Amino acid sequence: MKLTRRTVLGTAAAVGIGTGVAGCLGSEDPPEPPVLGDPDADVTVTVFEDFSCPSCRQYKQQLFPDIEATYIEPERIRYEQRNYPIPVDETWSWAIACAARELYETEGNEAFWPFATDIYDHLGSYSYETIETVADDLGFDGAAAREAAEEESHRSVIEDDKSYGDSSGVEGTPAIFVDGEQVNLAETRPSTAIDAALE
Template identity: 60%
Template sequence: MSRTRRAVLATTAAVGIGGVAGCLGNGGPPDAPVNGDSDADVTVTIYEDFSCPYCQTFKLQVYPDLESQYIEPGEIRYEHRDFPNPVNEKWSWEVASAAREVFEDTGNDAFWTFASDIYEHLGSYTYDVIEEVANDAGADGGAVREAAEEEQHRSVIEDNKSHGESNDVAGTPAVFVDGEQVEFYESDDFVMMALEQTTTAIENALE
């Protein structure tokens, strides 16, 4: 996938290494959907916008390798946080709200299924699609649809975004390994670059 310098700066401005700058107030960020061993020594956090094409590419083409190499063996704790840029003023917030409803109502497994499968429809999101994907993930599709339509979880999503901003997140996808932001750079092959940079950071943290 070819990426222009403008795309790198404007769409995936999560470039450079940034340390954790703190939490929201005294209570910290909202609970995050977690995959892998919740007690693993290494935590990988990704900030995503469900309307971002680079987030779609990361989830569908990079995440499966991370899942097989590190998540399924229990070597890392992998957590999702919403960060609507927003790429799309409507769906960036509404799909995130739908995903949050899946997580809060049905749990982690259903969330990760929904969060991957919904990306297959990026560019053609509808409430019917959200409901269908939610049902297929084992959630209550009607309730998830309503959560999207009414943006029921917007305040939680805004808290996640604020937490990301406090950690110098400026665009998506932004990946952190144990609080250090993974450096993504301009590349003609985003998948190869993102996988290489992320796995290198994970391997260094596991040493």
């Protein structure tokens, strides 16, 4: 299932997105994340994002489409998205995450993933009205998403996700883990790490 507009993947797209520190995912019991691909796949890719982070937008728009086409749609991996509000923006890092979580909890994966992709088109000009409009345009409950953002009604869940990230060694976003090992994006493309795990 195609969820995003395909973009050309540049050969150096991974460079400059961020750095990672190798480590293992923490042992704490984190919130259930939105999942794409095969939920029972042997290889799990976990990505921590901050919706106000320009590097996360770059990842979602330039690298994710290739991961989606090559690994997610053929159901070769389990792909999870988790929240890690640094926060880049004290308001929107939390508000957008809460809106996305609301859509996930009330309308499921089919609502979460398109919203979590399309909202990045508005980074730098976020507003509660934008949150509502993006959700509405996708055919989901924009008013509920806006209310969740305004009230930060899922903040405790987002905080639990961030705590899980902390225990996993996350220091910045996007942070990508392949089977528990963090990918250093300054040195390795996510696809390289995924291919190695699939061998």
